[in-house]
Amino acid sequence: MSKTAYERAVDTLFTQLPMFQRQGPAAYKAHLGATRTVCQVLGNPERDLKFVHVAGTNGKGTVCHMVAAALQVAGHKVGLFTSPHLVDFRERIRVNGVMIPQEAVVDFVERWQNTDGWGTPSFFELTFGMALDHFRTEACDVVVLETGMGGRLDSTNVIPTAEVCVITNIGLDHQQFLGPDIRSIAREKAGILKDGVPVVLGPMRPEAQSEILQAALRTASETHVAREASMDWLEENVTSHGDSPFERANRQTALTTLRILASAWSLSESHIRSGILHHRAWTHQAGRWQWFQLKEGPSLLLDGAHNLDGVAGIVQELTLVSERMKGKLHVVWGCVGDKDPTDVMSLLPLHAAYHWCRADIPRAMPLERLTSIRPELRGHGHPAAIDALEAAIRSASVHDVIWVGGSLFVVGDVLRDAPDVVAGWPMEPSSSSEPSP
Secondary structure (H helix, E strand, O other): OOOOHHHHHHHHHHHHOOOHHHHHHHHOOOOOHHHHHHHHHOOOHHHOOOEEEEEOOEOHHHHHHHHHHHHHHOOOOEEEEOOOOOOOHHHHEEEOOEEOOHHHHHHHHHHHHHOOOOOOOOHHHHHHHHHHHHHHHOOOOEEEEEOOOOOOOOHHHHOOOOOEEEEOEOOOOOHHHHOOOHHHHHHHHHHHOOOOOOEEEOOOOHHHHHHHHHHHHHOOOOEEEHHHOOOHHHHHHOOOOOOOOOHHHHHHHHHHHHHHHOOOOOOOHHHHHHHHHOHHHHHOOOOOOEEEEOOOOOEEEEOOOOOHHHHHHHHHHHHHHHHHHOOOEEEEEOOEOOOOOHHHHOOOOOOOEEEEEOOOOOOEOOHHHHHHHOOOOOEEEEOOHHHHHHHHHHHOOOOOEEEEEOOHHHHHHHHHHHHHHOOOOOOOOHHHOOOOO
């Protein structure tokens, strides 16, 4: 079957540009020069837009979706830039929840191929340029930006200023680029702070907060601590499976951010409440604490947590969920091969049944290496995530819980393949969403 123009354009991006998602450290650049070159070719769209800039280790994507949703509820045209995508490249670039049109991607890739002056951008650098160009074309009122990895040297940090900067929980991840400990990682994340721009600090470790407060002093940024936000009216949205381990922190962070924006952007408490509680319906976030109920089968959680804090929180919460449902925990797990997962996998519980798999990317860890890390975890290896999920479904009872995790790439593989493979692929429980407008 011949590929469409859109499929060819995306293949071009994936194969002709250095891409961290597929190549790992070889695609990383420790400078912003290439991003600035891309922006110059595009006529510096970053100067024509307003931004909310969000960095962090855990929760930054969800906070972005919550903030974007509330602004959208209030009637604003909102651009949303996040990464990575799970199934479709266009998930990275949305306006009011709608993905960038395929034709816009094709046109941009052709423009890049047929004009000079772009330099040698990476996949992320060129994709960010595409996002800025699209948001300007769509005349977005405001753009919510999620950093890709760090902060100071992240491509998104070419923006000149922001309405507010946000830093969520900071944990150990990408230490080879950001530093060996929490303090050094916090300093890198704090690199997004802008002179005189208020900053929101999500709930985080004291040593991380100390570093960001020092950075805020240097930039004369008014500091708002999300942990102090009252949350009483948000507690009603706990689903039957409980909250994500980071949900309270994410909500507090989004709430604090939105209250800073409230006056200038005409945000009422009703707008804020609807955006935070029902952000999935407005922005279509997937792969984070996303529950499905299989017909006459087990409950299924898709969550791509893959660092120490994320996995620890998921394991703790799922242990409680399994006990409450009086069932067993099954884990579909795969990870990338260029990071040592030993510490993360040490958190996985002995009592679960494991279905190991290899994600559909070149960076994926081979099964023989993955299964050797903790041989005491009982399970079987499978060539693909969907095969592992099918095996888990066959062996699980109606009272059991299946967690698909270890990597967002594994989650993406399941979201891509399950509708065609798993009979009666279910809809997400309606209790956690409201209809989109």
